[in-house]
Amino acid sequence: MPRFVSQKDFNFFQHINRELVFDVVDVDVILYKISLETTTVNLYGEATEKARYTPVELKALVKYTKTNPDTKDGFGLDTTQNVEFRFVRALLENVAVYPETGDIIGYNGLFYEIDNTTDTQLVAGQPYNSHSLICSAHLTRRSGIQIEEANT
Amino acid sequence: MAILSDEPIVYDGNPPSPDGLTAFGIFDNEASFQQDAPRVAEYVANRLGYPVLDVELIDRMIYTCFEEAIMTYGSQVNQFLARENMITYQGLSTSTAVTQKNVIGSPLPQIIKLSANYGTEAQSGGNTQVKKGYISASTATQSYDLKTLWADVSESGKAIEIRRVYHYMPSAVARYYDPFATTGLGLTNLMSEFGFDGYSPPVTFVMMPAYEDLLRIQAIEINDMIRKSQYSFEISNNVIRFSPIFKKEATVWFDYMVVDDKTGVSGSLAVNPSDNIVSDISNIPYNHIPYLSINAIGKNWIYRFTLALAKDTLGNVRGKYDNVPIPDAIIKLDGDLLRREGKQEQTDLLKELRDTLEQTGLQAQMKKQAENAKMMQEMFAKVPNLIYIG
Numbered sequence: 001m002p003r004f005v006s007q008k009d010f011n012f013f014q015h016i017n018r019e020l021v022f023d024v025v026d027v028d029v030i031l032y033k034i035s036l037e038t039t040t041v042n043l044y045g046e047a048t049e050k051a052r053y054t055p056v057e058l059k060a061l062v063k064y065t066k067t068n069p070d071t072k073d074g075f076g077l078d079t080t081q082n083v084e085f086r087f088v089r090a091l092l093e094n095v096a097v098y099p100e101t102g103d104i105i106g107y108n109g110l111f112y113e114i115d116n117t118t119d120t121q122l123v124a125g126q127p128y129n130s131h132s133l134i135c136s137a138h139l140t141r142r143s144g145i146q147i148e149e150a151n152t
Numbered sequence: 153m154a155i156l157s158d159e160p161i162v163y164d165g166n167p168p169s170p171d172g173l174t175a176f177g178i179f180d181n182e183a184s185f186q187q188d189a190p191r192v193a194e195y196v197a198n199r200l201g202y203p204v205l206d207v208e209l210i211d212r213m214i215y216t217c218f219e220e221a222i223m224t225y226g227s228q229v230n231q232f233l234a235r236e237n238m239i240t241y242q243g244l245s246t247s248t249a250v251t252q253k254n255v256i257g258s259p260l261p262q263i264i265k266l267s268a269n270y271g272t273e274a275q276s277g278g279n280t281q282v283k284k285g286y287i288s289a290s291t292a293t294q295s296y297d298l299k300t301l302w303a304d305v306s307e308s309g310k311a312i313e314i315r316r317v318y319h320y321m322p323s324a325v326a327r328y329y330d331p332f333a334t335t336g337l338g339l340t341n342l343m344s345e346f347g348f349d350g351y352s353p354p355v356t357f358v359m360m361p362a363y364e365d366l367l368r369i370q371a372i373e374i375n376d377m378i379r380k381s382q383y384s385f386e387i388s389n390n391v392i393r394f395s396p397i398f399k400k401e402a403t404v405w406f407d408y409m410v411v412d413d414k415t416g417v418s419g420s421l422a423v424n425p426s427d428n429i430v431s432d433i434s435n436i437p438y439n440h441i442p443y444l445s446i447n448a449i450g451k452n453w454i455y456r457f458t459l460a461l462a463k464d465t466l467g468n469v470r471g472k473y474d475n476v477p478i479p480d481a482i483i484k485l486d487g488d489l490l491r492r493e494g495k496q497e498q499t500d501l502l503k504e505l506r507d508t509l510e511q512t513g514l515q516a517q518m519k520k521q522a523e524n525a526k527m528m529q530e531m532f533a534k535v536p537n538l539i540y541i542g
Contacts, residue, residue: 008159009472012208015161016476016485019206061479086479123477132479 005124013123013131017088021059029062029085030055030106031099032147049146055106056097061086062107067139081139083112089119089133099135104145111145112137163207163214167193173212174219178440185222185443192218192455196462208469209462217461221454226441228502229450232509234433239263244430244437251439272414275315280414282315286405289398298406299390307410316407319394320383324372328365453505460497467491 021027038051063084070078085105092098099105105112116136123129170189171180179185193214200207230251234241239259241250272278285302303312376382385394394404430436446454471487510516 011159012161012469012472013476015206015208016483017478020478020483023204023206061481084480088479121477121480131477134480 005126005129010123010129014088014090017131018091021061021088021091025059025061027060027062028057029060031058031097032104032106032111032145033097033099034102052104052147056095058087058095058097059091064108079139081110081112083107083137083139085112085114085135085137087133087135089130092133099133104140104147105135105137106147111140111142111147113140113145160210161208163193163197163202163209163211165194165197165203167211167214170211170215170218173215175216176219176223179219179222179443182443188443188451189215189218192458195455196459199459200462200466207466209466213465214458214462217465218454218458220461221457222443222446223440224457224502225446225450225454225505228505229441229509230436230438231433232506232513234436234438236513238433238436241430241436242432246428246430246435246437249437249439251437252441252445272409280409282407282409284405285312285408286403287392289394289402289404291398291400294395294397295391295393297391298387302408303390311411312408313411313414314387314392314406314408317385317387317392318405318407319385321373321376324369324376327372328369453501457498457501460494460501462494463490463497464494467494 032052032055035051035053039047040049040051041047063086065082065084067079067081070080072078085099085107087099099114099117101114101117103114105114114135114137118134118136119130119132121130121132121134123131167190169186171186174180193211196214196217197203197207197209200209233250233255237255237257239262240255240257242262243265244250244257268277268279270278272280275282285298285306287296287298287301289296298312298314299309303309381396384396385392387393392406467487467490469487470485471491475482475484
């Protein structure tokens with residue numbers, strides 16, 4: 001047990017983070033996780049249609065950057081945007097969810113596909129004090145992800 | 153490992169009974185304390201932002217602040233009274249509880265004890281025994297070593313202090329009628345003074361004022377002092393030297409004190425032998441003032457002081473780390489601010505309480521009464537007097 005940042009201290013940090021993301025910032029994102037078991041892949045391991053689990057609502061801090069117009073390839077105007085979703089790891093573990101590369105995050109009516117996840121914020125350098133999960137994602141087309149809102 | 157702990161870390165809005173949750177448990181058994189403590193917890197939490205914000209204080213922390221506030225209040229009141237009445241309390245039995253008691257006493261017994269030492273020096277009483285000694289004076293020598301002749305023999309060599317030597321002329325009044333005393337009242341002189349010396353009535357009565365006697369006695373004494381050489385002595389370095397030398401052997405008595413008796417425990421440093429006597433502020437029989445018997449003024453102060461202590465405590469919690477990590481960043485909490493605010497409020501509240509106590513003290517109250525009386529007199533002076541027309 002380290003002299004600094006004991007389990008009590010770490011719990012305190014988590015409570016502060018919980019209050020921050022739930023009560024102060026209070027931003028919801030929706031995570032659509034790929035269900036690997038039910039997704040059919042072809043000979044090359046590619047899947048044209050991906051099956052997903054029931055979406056989960058999560059609290060996150062969002063680094064929302066500007067959208068950029070893109071006209072390359074001569075196919076008309078396109079829009080790109082890179083967004084960073086930052087999750088408190090303990091809160092993810094509370095609901096037993098772990099965003100991974102390829103998962104989709106819904107935010108502000110748009111969908112973002114996760115390109116990379118970073119899990120390297122270790123409080124006081126302790127491996128068991130992993131504090132956050134940073135997901136870098138890009139804006140993706142709704143048509144490519146087979147996510148439809150149910151009219152229920 | 154990182155899953156949120158179930159350990160309570162913030163105020164949950166359901167304060168339980170304080171019984172057993174305070175640090176010292178001094179007031180836990182009081183019904184009024186048990187009743188008020190959850191309310192105070194609610195008050196403190198609400199003032200710190202609950203329920204809109206999380207307050208990282210749990211019930212027992214607030215109860216400890218509450219208990220400390222009550223103790224501080226009682227301590228301040230008792231300290232003030234101790235300052236006011238210390239000299240009255242000294243010498244009082246420690247079994248006489250004085251907490252919240254109207255102590256009506258006078259410092260006179262203590263002052264009289266203190267003045268005993270002055271009495272010793274003035275030879276009008278005191279704690280030190282005055283002893284009598286003597287030397288046998290001879291016609292052979294003028295000087296006598298009192299240490300050798302008396303202190304070594306009768307006081308085991310202890311230092312003695314001579315307070316009086318019985319070596320002086322006989323009382324002048326004994327020679328009032330002595331015709332050879334120069335100014336003494338011989339019968340002839342007396343009759344002559346009034347011009348009756350040539351008359352011969354068998355009995356003559358002359359009425360004279362008392363100062364006539366005093367002046368005549370003084371005259372005899374002054375005459376002896378100026379014109380005669382007798383009954384003088386001086387003491388230096390333990391040796392008493394008489395002048396003139398004795399013409400016949402005599403015993404000269406003197407009063408003395410043993411120096412150790414004056415300065416030791418039995419003398420000027422009087423120590424009450426009993427263990428159960430108030431000696432200083434540490435054993436004045438003050439107890440914690442029961443919460444039940446504190447009035448609304450006091451309770452109001454206690455609530456505010458509890459809040460100040462809670463701010464201080466919350467500041468310590470939030471200030472343990474300068475920066476708290478959040479995902480991919482850090483934030484700074486308001487620990488320092490809370491601590492500063494809490495400390496300042498404590499200082500202000502203590503000052504307020506001390507000022508109030510000073511204002512209610514005996515000296516301040518008497519001063520106020522005197523001012524009131526003076527002002528009342530001034531007001532009465534402006535009331536028109538009745539003009540009587542007879």
